[in-house]
Amino acid sequence: MTEKIGILAIGHGSKLPYNKEVVTQIAAYIAEKHIDVVIRAGFMENSEPALGEAIAAFSGTGVTKVAAVPVFLTSGLHIEEDIPAILNLDENGCGCLSIDGKEVPLCYAKPLGADELIADLVYRRVEEAL
């Protein structure tokens, strides 16, 4: 069976609009480039939709496997504790979602972290400002 992949892009959320705008745009870039995946964005704080609503929005898409990915620069309490608790992940970062009455396997991806791509982008922001 060919898997139909879902991506749950998890943003921090904020009372200000920026976090939701950026996470939503990043999700849109992924959707444009990878037309075979189904991507939904959800937020931990203040911004809508919350994770539960974002997960519910996989209904009808036929996803057979979902990766939850924190669109955060670094790990922290949301990533270490809150998201695994909400998603009911085991100690290996594995779980499952109930979508359209089926149990769909769920895995947990790492945040962006220290990557040379990020360093290049920080440097580009510096060049734009100089």
Place this chain on the structure above:
Amino acid sequence: MTEKIGILAIGHGSKLPYNKEVVTQIAAYIAEKHIDVVIRAGFMENSEPALGEAIAAFSGTGVTKVAAVPVFLTSGLHIEEDIPAILNLDENGCGCLSIDGKEVPLCYAKPLGADELIADLVYRRVEEAL
């Protein structure tokens, strides 16, 4: 005169070690790739050094212009209000630092934001988890 550029990489900071580790590693990548710039990292909360200490560490480096860049995924209150207040930036994001008794121009770069590089990295994190 050829400018000697300093980069003040500003991290959020955290009680957990991850933010400092990631921001410090990103600064190290930039330093490796751009050996002509002087980069110092400082933090807004909980992690050391604070911004003032990071700025003091440009002493003796001969920098003639400094770009302050928030190593944050998105804008928010620290970026809109707190950092400009600490750095005494004008409404155009310009200011100056006193380094070794000289006034050194300071400019303010944007955070990472919604960039296709970030989307590619999020997707890579998904692939690693699947």
